[in-house]
Amino acid sequence: MSIFEYAPAPESRDIVDLRPSYGLFVNGEFVDGGGAPFKTVNPATEEKLAEVAMASADDVDRAVQAARKAYGVWSAMPGAERAKYLFRIARIIQERARELAVLESLDNGKPIRESRDVDLPLVAAHFFYYAGWADKLEHAGFGADPRPLGVAGQVIPWNFPLLMLAWKIAPALACGNTVVLKPAETTPLTALLFAEICQQADLPPGVVNIVTGAGETGAAVVAHPDVNKVAFTGSTEVGRIIARTVAGTGKKLTLELGGKAANIVFEDAALDQAVEGIVNGIFFNQGHVCCAGSRLLVQESVQDELLTALKRRLGTLRLGDPLDKNTDIGAINSAEQLAKIRSLSDIGEQEGAERWSPACELPERGYWFPPTVFTGVAQSHRIAREEVFGPVLSVLTFRTPAEAVEKANNTPYGLSAGIWTEKGSRILWMAGKLRAGVVWANTFNRFDPTSPFGGYKESGYGREGGLLGLEAYLDV
Amino acid sequence: MSRLAVRKTYKLYIGGAFPRSESGRSYAVTSSKGDFLANASRASRKDVRDAVVAARKAFPGWSGATAYNRGQILYRIAEMLEGRRAQFAEELGGGKRSALEAVDAAVDRLVWYAGWSDKIASVHGTANPVAGPYFNLSSPEPTGVVGVIAPADPLLGLVSVVAPVIVTGNTCVVVAAEGAPLPSITLAEVLATSDLPGGVVNVLTGHQRELAPWLAAHMDVNGLDLTGVDDTELALSCEQAAAENLKRVLRPAAEDWRAAPGLGRMTRFLETKTVWHPMGV
Numbered sequence: 096m097s098i099f100e101y102a103p104a105p106e107s108r109d110i111v112d113l114r115p116s117y118g119l120f121v122n123g124e125f126v127d128g129g130g131a132p133f134k135t136v137n138p139a140t141e142e143k144l145a146e147v148a149m150a151s152a153d154d155v156d157r158a159v160q161a162a163r164k165a166y167g168v169w170s171a172m173p174g175a176e177r178a179k180y181l182f183r184i185a186r187i188i189q190e191r192a193r194e195l196a197v198l199e200s201l202d203n204g205k206p207i208r209e210s211r212d213v214d215l216p217l218v219a220a221h222f223f224y225y226a227g228w229a230d231k232l233e234h235a236g237f238g239a240d241p242r243p244l245g246v247a248g249q250v251i252p253w254n255f256p257l258l259m260l261a262w263k264i265a266p267a268l269a270c271g272n273t274v275v276l277k278p279a280e281t282t283p284l285t286a287l288l289f290a291e292i293c294q295q296a297d298l299p300p301g302v303v304n305i306v307t308g309a310g311e312t313g314a315a316v317v318a319h320p321d322v323n324k325v326a327f328t329g330s331t332e333v334g335r336i337i338a339r340t341v342a343g344t345g346k347k348l349t350l351e352l353g354g355k356a357a358n359i360v361f362e363d364a365a366l367d368q369a370v371e372g373i374v375n376g377i378f379f380n381q382g383h384v385c386c387a388g389s390r391l392l393v394q395e396s397v398q399d400e401l402l403t404a405l406k407r408r409l410g411t412l413r414l415g416d417p418l419d420k421n422t423d424i425g426a427i428n429s430a431e432q433l434a435k436i437r438s439l440s441d442i443g444e445q446e447g448a449e450r451w452s453p454a455c456e457l458p459e460r461g462y463w464f465p466p467t468v469f470t471g472v473a474q475s476h477r478i479a480r481e482e483v484f485g486p487v488l489s490v491l492t493f494r495t496p497a498e499a500v501e502k503a504n505n506t507p508y509g510l511s512a513g514i515w516t517e518k519g520s521r522i523l524w525m526a527g528k529l530r531a532g533v534v535w536a537n538t539f540n541r542f543d544p545t546s547p548f549g550g551y552k553e554s555g556y557g558r559e560g561g562l563l564g565l566e567a568y569l570d571v
Numbered sequence: 572m573s574r575l576a577v578r579k580t581y582k583l584y585i586g587g588a589f590p591r592s593e594s595g596r597s598y599a600v601t602s603s604k605g606d607f608l609a610n611a612s613r614a615s616r617k618d619v620r621d622a623v624v625a626a627r628k629a630f631p632g633w634s635g636a637t638a639y640n641r642g643q644i645l646y647r648i649a650e651m652l653e654g655r656r657a658q659f660a661e662e663l664g665g666g667k668r669s670a671l672e673a674v675d676a677a678v679d680r681l682v683w684y685a686g687w688s689d690k691i692a693s694v695h696g697t698a699n700p701v702a703g704p705y706f707n708l709s710s711p712e713p714t715g716v717v718g719v720i721a722p723a724d725p726l727l728g729l730v731s732v733v734a735p736v737i738v739t740g741n742t743c744v745v746v747a748a749e750g751a752p753l754p755s756i757t758l759a760e761v762l763a764t765s766d767l768p769g770g771v772v773n774v775l776t777g778h779q780r781e782l783a784p785w786l787a788a789h790m791d792v793n794g795l796d797l798t799g800v801d802d803t804e805l806a807l808s809c810e811q812a813a814a815e816n817l818k819r820v821l822r823p824a825a826e827d828w829r830a831a832p833g834l835g836r837m838t839r840f841l842e843t844k845t846v847w848h849p850m851g852v
């Protein structure tokens with residue numbers, strides 16, 4: 096059903112100099128881990144990319160000690176000097192952007208077009224933005240001399256490995272904290288390249304420490320008694336465990352968790368634009384997006400027209416080699432995630448929803464799932480309630496704006512929402528009623544370092560980005 | 572023959588009404604000297620749940636009211652409290668002068684918070700200069716239903732924890748100070764005559780140890796203020812229970828209720844909503 100045939104246009108992977116094995120980054124140096132090294136694979140081919148050190152609890156302790164020692168220097172440094180380190184890091188990220196983008200696509204499976212045009216520009220922008228705050232904190236509205244918290248323990252997910260690192264490290268450092276960061280088990284490589292960038296920037300040792308590993312390593316970071324601040328992005332399930340762990344310790348906590356966003360299309364919307372927004376909302380990054388527009392709420396009167404246009408558009412999406420510059424849909428990040436998406440999709444069918452995917456050839460090797468649309472979905476269906484975290488859209492309908500609001504809010508999550516209508520007053524009325532931290536009207540999945548991001552309800556608490564993003568890393 | 576006084580029955584305050592505890596229980600409240608003052612209602616788990624239902628029901632109206640209107644109502648509460656100055660001073664007991672000072676401070680605190688209703692969004696919201704053709708604005712919104720474990724200071728402490736929660740549009744369920752619950756019910760009479768919609772503030776008297784865990788674990792409560800919990804074990808178990816639906820928790824801390832409050836009690840129970848819209852012709 097593809098309209099045009101495209102010749103392969105692969106981005107060269109030669110720009111990335113993969114080492115056979117990687118250590119932990121502690122106190123400014125790469126060191127061996129105490130646990131058994133694990134491998135990280137290219138999810139598009141299942142080939143092993145490298146071996147990565149597994150940080151034990153002792154390694155985490157050493158990293159926290161290094162961060163504690165560095166905290167004295169870093170927090171006492173004039174903000175203007177901290178700023179210059181962050182500007183330096185931002186510049187080096189720009190200089191090495193293509194290398195980072197290719198490595199991100201290799202390790203994560205996301206299309207190079209996305210890592211090159213979305214992730215990396217945002218990563219650099221985030222460091223630039225918070226660099227500028229480092230010497231202006233007294234003007235941020237948190238008092239005359241807001242103080243940092245100390246050592247920040249940060250645990251990030253695999254869907255935007257380097258971007259989530261930037262969201263965590265940039266504000267933490269700008270405010271004068273030092274960090275111990277644990278990247279996701281399946282996507283550790285760009286964080287380790289970032290460690291090299293810290294070395295190139297001459298960042299004082301111990302200000303940034305990267306400990307790779309699995310859930311146990313993350314748990315050790317969160318539970319470490321000398322960590323003053325915990326920041327986590329990931330599933331609501333793990334977020335709950337972390338909130339319980341942190342209870343009673345006095346550690347400051349911010350959580351950016353799951354979502355089940357409603358993308359609401361009214362009958363007067365510009366339907367072609369809405370279709371693009373729906374596609375961007377749920378198929379961007381293979382749907383591995385916590386704020387993905389995974390529930391399409393379409394006004395009944397335009398359901399048929401919209402779904403016809405949507406299906407036609409999905410027929411033009413190109414799925415395949417993430418390094419191909421024409422690829423729209425890359426690989427699912429891991430076998431485990433693929434199994435979860437398959438399972439929930441099967442349950443969607445069993446519960447009575449109608450499943451549809453465009454004709455779409457999946458590569459033989461690697462982890463792949465076609466863009467999938469479920470129609471006839473009821474609010475009680477698991478695919479309408481649970482976060483699939485994959486390229487799976489559930490379509491529900493509504494008749495009145497009030498019904499749209501009620502259905503959109505009928506979820507324990509509250510991260511994001513979308514509204515498509517040409518009527519301004521309706522946009523603002525809807526935006527006011529939706530219980531979600533980010534509302535995109537006539538657009539979707541836009542991000543910017545100046546713009547606070549974060550959830551209501553079980554999507555977590557605290558904001559990342561913007562002036563309000565400083566609050567998470569200041570003793571206020 | 573001297574006239575026999577007509578005593579007041581101290582009941583709960585739920586959804587704008589004054590019911591007794593559904594459990595039919597009460598507990599004796601005594602003065603600092605040990606004299607019997609009254610039998611206060613001893614609320615139960617069911618009362619907690621009824622109060623949460625009332626608070627949830629009141630949330631759309633109260634959070635949807637204009638900030639100006641909420642400010643007017645908080646100021647009205649201050650007016651009504653001022654009018655009962657002598658009554659509260661007597662109920663607080665202790666030295667008359669210090670009791671009057673406490674009432675005055677509580678009135679002033681309400682006036683202070685009343686003024687924040689239409690200013691907090693300007694101070695805690697941001698216009699975001701994003702790198703693209705988008706209108707982008709972040710504004711604070713109330714978290715929802717907040718459970719409040721009130722501190723021992725029976726009036727100034729109570730007012731100092733309730734006002735910041737409701738001025739921004741939250742509704743709440745308050746567990747009053749266990750040892751001195753009577754002023755909280757008299758304050759409820761003030762609330763009931765201040766145009767505050769029923770259910771915005773619900774007051775339960777009873778045993779903190781019995782009530783706080785139900786509030787902490789309730790899945791339709793969005794925030795939890797543990798200020799009044801002295802027992803660290805209870806505070807820990809409440810914070811752990813609150814993790815189940817990721818309630819926003821204000822942890823217990825020693826407070827000087829005479830000191831300037833700052834914004835923290837308001838911002839702890841505020842969410843930030845960021846709205847994007849493309850710009851173009």
